[in-house]
Each structure stands twice: as C-alpha cells, then as structure tokens.
Amino acid sequence: MDELYYVGLDVHKRTVSFCVKRANGGVVKQGTVPATRPSLQEWMAGLPERWSGAMEATMFTGWIYDVLRPRAVELKVAHPYMLRAIVAAKKKNDRVDAAKLADALRCDLLPTCWMAPSEMRELRRVLRYRNLLVREAVRMKNKTAGLLMEVGAEFNKQRLHGRRYFEELVESLEEVPESVKALLELTHTHLEIFERAQKRLLRALREHPLLAERVERLRSIPGVGEVTALTWALEIVDPNRFSSGKRAVSYCGLCSAQDESAGKSQRHPLSKQRNAHLQMMLVEAAQLAPRFNPELAQVYEQERERGANHNRAVLTVARKLVGYLLAVDKRGTAFQPRPPR
Numbered sequence: 603m604d605e606l607y608y609v610g611l612d613v614h615k616r617t618v619s620f621c622v623k624r625a626n627g628g629v630v631k632q633g634t635v636p637a638t639r640p641s642l643q644e645w646m647a648g649l650p651e652r653w654s655g656a657m658e659a660t661m662f663t664g665w666i667y668d669v670l671r672p673r674a675v676e677l678k679v680a681h682p683y684m685l686r687a688i689v690a691a692k693k694k695n696d697r698v699d700a701a702k703l704a705d706a707l708r709c710d711l712l713p714t715c716w717m718a719p720s721e722m723r724e725l726r727r728v729l730r731y732r733n734l735l736v737r738e739a740v741r742m743k744n745k746t747a748g749l750l751m752e753v754g755a756e757f758n759k760q761r762l763h764g765r766r767y768f769e770e771l772v773e774s775l776e777e778v779p780e781s782v783k784a785l786l787e788l789t790h791t792h793l794e795i796f797e798r799a800q801k802r803l804l805r806a807l808r809e810h811p812l813l814a815e816r817v818e819r820l821r822s823i824p825g826v827g828e829v830t831a832l833t834w835a836l837e838i839v840d841p842n843r844f845s846s847g848k849r850a851v852s853y854c855g856l857c858s859a860q861d862e863s864a865g866k867s868q869r870h871p872l873s874k875q876r877n878a879h880l881q882m883m884l885v886e887a888a889q890l891a892p893r894f895n896p897e898l899a900q901v902y903e904q905e906r907e908r909g910a911n912h913n914r915a916v917l918t919v920a921r922k923l924v925g926y927l928l929a930v931d932k933r934g935t936a937f938q939p940r941p942p943r
Contacts, residue, residue, distance in 0.1 A: 606675065607650045610703030611657040612696045613666055618642070619696035622649065623704045632697060637662065639669055646673050656707040658682055658699075659715055668720050680706070683875055684713035718839045725810060726836040728803055730879060735800040742793035749786055753778045763793065807832055822936035823926045825891030825898055833883040834927050841931040850928050855881035856921050872917075888920035897939065898922060 607630060612619040614637065621632040635645045654676040657663055663679060671677045680703065706712040718726070743763055750757050755775055761767040768790055772783055807813060808828065813835055820831035844850040851857050855876025872881075892899035901922050905915035930937050 604652045605650070607653040608704045608708040609649070609653050609655040609674075610700040610705070610707065611655055611666075611670075612699040612703065613637070613657050613660050613662050614696070615662060617696075618666065619700040620645075621697070621700040621704045622653070623701070623708060625708055627705065627708070629701070632700065634696070637666065642666065642669050646670065649673075654678075654707060656680055656703045656712050658685060658703065664720075664723055667717060678707065678712055678714045679717050681713040681715040716840075716843055721812065722836060722839050725807060725813065726839075729807060729832055729836050732800045732803040732807070733879070735796045735803070739793055739796035739800065742789050742796065746786060746789050746793070749782055749789070753782055763790075765794075804829070804832075807836075816931070819930055819934070819936055820927060823895070823923075823930060824937075824939075825893075825895035825923070826887065826927070830883055830887040833880060834931070837877055837880040838931070841928055844928065847925045847928055851921050851924050853877055853880075854884055854920075854924055856884065856917055856924065884920045884923060885916060888916045888923055891919060891923060 606625065608623045608625070610621045610623075616637055617634050618637050619632075619634050622630040624630060630650075635641050652675050655670060655674050656678045657666065658680045659682050667677060667679065685706070703712070746768075747757075747759070747762060750762075753775075755771075755778065757771055758767065762771070768786075772786055775783065808817065813832065816835050817828065817831040820826055820834060821828065838844075838850075838853075841850075844853065848857075852873070853876065855872055855874075855878065858872055888898075892902045898919050902915050902919050905918045906912075910918070926937065
C-alpha cells in the first residue's frame, strides 16, 4: 500500500504556506504557493498520490477547502482556539506554522472543527448578508428620525417610514434647510433598497428545497419564527453533531465559562467562543417567545421568582428554546407539547 503523506497548510489572503511530511516526521518539501485556484490545482498535481491535509480555520478557508478536498484522502480544518495550546511556541512564522500543522496531523493531535457542506455554506452566507441588510435598514430608520429631531420637526413615529406619509411630511416641512430635505430623501431611498433586498433574499431562502420542509418543522414550535428557524437550520446544519443539549447550548454561546481548581469554582460572563450569529438570534427570539409559548412563559416566571433579573431569565428561556429546536431537528417531526400533568 502506498505511503500516506501529511500536509500542513498555513492559509492567508494571497499565499498558502505548505509543509509535506512523511509518517516518521521527515520533511519531503515545503514552500509557498499563491492563493489562487489555478496555482493550487497545479501545486496539487505535484503532490504524492495519497496525502492528508490540515489547515487552520480562517475567513479564506472555505474556498480553499473546496478546491483541495476532492484530491485529498482526508482534509481537516483545525480549531483555531484549541490549536494555540498545542502549537504555541517562541518562534512563529508561516513556514513553522505549516510544519506544526503537519506534525499535529500525523500524530493525531489536531483539534478539528466541523466543516459544513459547500451548498449549506453558500445559503448561510446569503442569510448572514440578509441580516446585514436588516441592520443597515435600522440604521437608516434611526438616521431619518435623528435628522428630523435635529431640526425640531414634529412627526408620527409609527408612520414615519411609510412612503406616502414620508413624502407628505417632507413637503410640509417649513423653515428646514434644503440640505436636510435632501438627506432625508437619500436616507429613505437607501432604506427602501435595503428593505426590498432583504425581503427578496429571505423569500429565496424560504423556498429553497434544502430548507423548506425543515424550517416548517422548526416553526411548529410556538414562539419560533421564520428567521429564527432559518438561522438555526443554516448555522447548525447537522443537529446530530451535538451529542447532548448542553453541547448545543455551549455552541450557541448561552452558558458562561467556568474555572475550577482545588475545589473552588468560579463562573465568568458568557463565553466569547460561540456562534455569534446564532447567539444573537436566539436571545432576540427568547425576548418574544414567552408571549406565544405558555411553557416558555412559565420558565421565564420561575426564573424571576428565584430572584433572577430579566436578562438571566431571558437566557434561561433561550437555553430551553435550544432544547426544543434540537429535539425537533433530530427527531424530524413537528413539535408536540407535553401533556399537562
């Protein structure tokens, strides 16, 4: 059987540093290749027939992973935080990093992170971009109200962003500089563009064949809306990669870090090692879910009775929501509330 070679890849925007090693640690070759598809294809043609690769997770990892994966026996993506504890050293450069990745791979010490299929990563990118458009639309709304308040104009807050009311309001403004009117028109135009674009992207995701049935099941949970269900489906992708609800809660960033030594335990604020997109969406959903879900409302009230403030009670609701989402997603059936005792 042909020997298996181990390739460490230090990925950057313009270059990829590589180190190819044998199982005994001997260096076969190392160097740098431009981070372009043609260059990587040409570089792979010169590699041994059987090779396994490792690279660190960065914003450039996705497309490079898709280019290299078909030619590799196995290609792993290293967890950047866990990798620090293994390859930390006084001397650090691209060449050394690639060699250490190869060593961690051949010694089976590489802490890996899960890699979603390319099609799901593309849909996830669309959803995240849609969320960006929503945030920009909110900024435009706030800017419109701010401009009106700066010049002392009176307006109806609830109707401000409707087209007809806005046009009538701008026409009726007196003793207001023309520059402010121009800025108001510009801001409202951008708001409409962002609103139309985010609705178009959301509609495309809602109707996608990979998501439609799954999102419908998740929405059977009272208090779970369309955006929450889409975010869960595209950020989690495969619910079976979580062996327990606690692991899912940790991934969502809804639990605090813990230090325990010599019998003393200390809790810290919410961990920064989390999926920030999923954390934000779940916390927002937990603010509203108790209005539509009696069980979640009971969870919230019980936490408040125990002395927890509003924020802690919301986090408890969010953790319960994760349990519901994970159960429905793993089971593949609609949500069934527990019968009353």
